[in-house]
Amino acid sequence: MKIDYDDMDLSIIKEAAQIIRNGGIVAFPTETVYGLGANALDQESVKKIYLAKGRPSDNPLIVHISSIEELYPLVESIKLKAKILMDLFWPGPLTLIFPKSKIIPDSITAGLSTVAVRMPDNKIARELIKYSGVPIAAPSANISGSPSPTKAEHVIKDLNGKIDMILDGGSVRVGLESTVLDVTRDTPVILRPGGITKEMLEKAIGEVLIDSAIISEKEFVDTPMAPGMKYKHYSPKAKLVIVEGEINKVIEKINSLAKENKEQKLKVGIMATEQTRENYQADLILSVGDRDKAETIAAKLFDTLRAFDEAGIDIIFSESFSYEEIGFAIMNRLKKAAGYNILRV
Numbered sequence: 001m002k003i004d005y006d007d008m009d010l011s012i013i014k015e016a017a018q019i020i021r022n023g024g025i026v027a028f029p030t031e032t033v034y035g036l037g038a039n040a041l042d043q044e045s046v047k048k049i050y051l052a053k054g055r056p057s058d059n060p061l062i063v064h065i066s067s068i069e070e071l072y073p074l075v076e077s078i079k080l081k082a083k084i085l086m087d088l089f090w091p092g093p094l095t096l097i098f099p100k101s102k103i104i105p106d107s108i109t110a111g112l113s114t115v116a117v118r119m120p121d122n123k124i125a126r127e128l129i130k131y132s133g134v135p136i137a138a139p140s141a142n143i144s145g146s147p148s149p150t151k152a153e154h155v156i157k158d159l160n161g162k163i164d165m166i167l168d169g170g171s172v173r174v175g176l177e178s179t180v181l182d183v184t185r186d187t188p189v190i191l192r193p194g195g196i197t198k199e200m201l202e203k204a205i206g207e208v209l210i211d212s213a214i215i216s217e218k219e220f221v222d223t224p225m226a227p228g229m230k231y232k233h234y235s236p237k238a239k240l241v242i243v244e245g246e247i248n249k250v251i252e253k254i255n256s257l258a259k260e261n262k263e264q265k266l267k268v269g270i271m272a273t274e275q276t277r278e279n280y281q282a283d284l285i286l287s288v289g290d291r292d293k294a295e296t297i298a299a300k301l302f303d304t305l306r307a308f309d310e311a312g313i314d315i316i317f318s319e320s321f322s323y324e325e326i327g328f329a330i331m332n333r334l335k336k337a338a339g340y341n342i343l344r345v
Contacts, residue, residue, distance in 0.1 A: 010131075012167070013124065017131035019164045025049055027141040027155045028128050029169030030120040032093045032178050032195065033148040033302070034155050035064065035138030036163065037128070043105040046137050050107075052162040055144040060110040061137040062095050062178070063117045066129035071117060074135060076101055081205045082183040088204050091121040093178040093195040108137050118178055124169045140177065141166075147234050147302040147337065150175050154306060175299035176329050181208070190214065193329035195298070214332060234337040236305045238269065238313045242338050244320035245345035251279045253345045254317045258282045261315055269313035271304060273297070276319065284311050288318075294327045301333060 016026045023045045025038045036053065038045035040063045049055065065071055068086065071078070075098035082096055100115035109115050117135075120126060129136050140148040143158045152168035159166075179194030181201065189209045190198060201208045241257070243250045258268045258281060268282040273291040288304045289296030308316050318334065320342075321327050335342065 010127070013127050014131050016128055016165050016167055017133070020045075020128070020132040020134065020136060023048075024164035025052060026128070027149075027152075027159065027163055027166040028125055028138075029152070029167065029172060030064075030122045030125045030138075031173045032120070032176060033150055033172055034141040034152065035120075035125070035136075036141035036155075036159070037064070037136040037138040039132070040064075040108055040135040040137035041103060041105065042134075043107045046105060046107045049137065049139065052159055053139065053142070053144045055139060058110045059139075059144075060112060060116060061108050061139050062180075063104070063108060063115055064125065064129055064136045064138050065117060065119050066126040067119070070129075070135060074101055074104060074115060074117060075099060079183055081188060084205055085181070085183070085201070086119075089196055089200075090119040091126065092119070093121065093174050093176075094118060095178045095180045095192075097180065097182040097184060097191070099184055114182075114184060116180060122169070122172075124167060128167070145233060145235055147236060147305040148177060150299070150302050154303070157306075171299075171303075173299070174295075175301060175303075176326075176333060179329070182211075193332050195326060195329065197325045197328065199325055234302065234305070234333050235339065236313075236316065236337065237309045239315045240305075240318060240338040240341065241315065242318050242320055242334060242342045243345060244342055247276065247319070249345045250319055251276060253343065254319070255280060257317055257343075266314040267312060269308040269311065269316040271308075271316055271318035273319065282317075284308065284313055291321070294322060294325065294330060297321060298326055298330050301330060305337060 019026050025048045027036050038049050095116050095118040097114050097116050104115050141155045142149045149155045150172045155166050174195045179196040180192035182189045189211050191211050243253050261268050269284040270280045270282045271288050274287050275291045277287045286304050289300050
């Protein structure tokens, strides 16, 4: 059901909230990606999320709230730096990790003593949480491992018939999952980069570290504290190869690789930008956004990867992008989608 942001049909949201209260699962929009929600305090409901997604049970979930007051029963303590960040960035695409309270089921946290919480900056999401009357656990509303959903059509493609309801709020704004920050330590640590960048966090609270797993090109950890740290994520069905280097050399290399693969009878896709799309030859060339406006690339990244699959592409060659600010999160997702298959020229 599609809901207009400016004229929300509360009867639809209340129907979805009733499904949540009754132990069902509902897909809903946030500003980052679409989430697949269940009552975070009901272990049996949460199991339905894992089943619908095919998600490993040792991959923790994020708990979504609609107000600060809803946070206090969920956590044991809140440090001053966390309070500063909540004041600045909530509601918004920032997930904070706290020591969990006893009411949080182990199935949410994969047995960890901490819980990840955020307050989404999306009216539909917050109204759904408010009318449900419970915090909502919600990973991305897609088949586990595939590109995250940024439109309701993506959810329908992956999960239609497996869940109770889909709230269609149009295309999301940010397009990448939230930044995940561990605020249980004296110096907070980024466990997943996102729309709230390291630079923004440090301007607010001083030094912030980046988990070594993010920087590593192995990046998969044995005991993940946040979603996306252990398993291959965001991946199209096609093989994805990133070509990194000076842009003119990248263009030359991608065209060479495209020609070689065409000769092998493979259907070739190229992920380019507005500035470079006219320089390529392939079966399908898609612009992921404006190279000088990284937020446009973030917003279209997952949708573009899915479009290659819709076209039956066998292999995708993608340009690399700047690692600055939100570009760091873009490259984090792109590298994981490619399984760290990177050519440097």
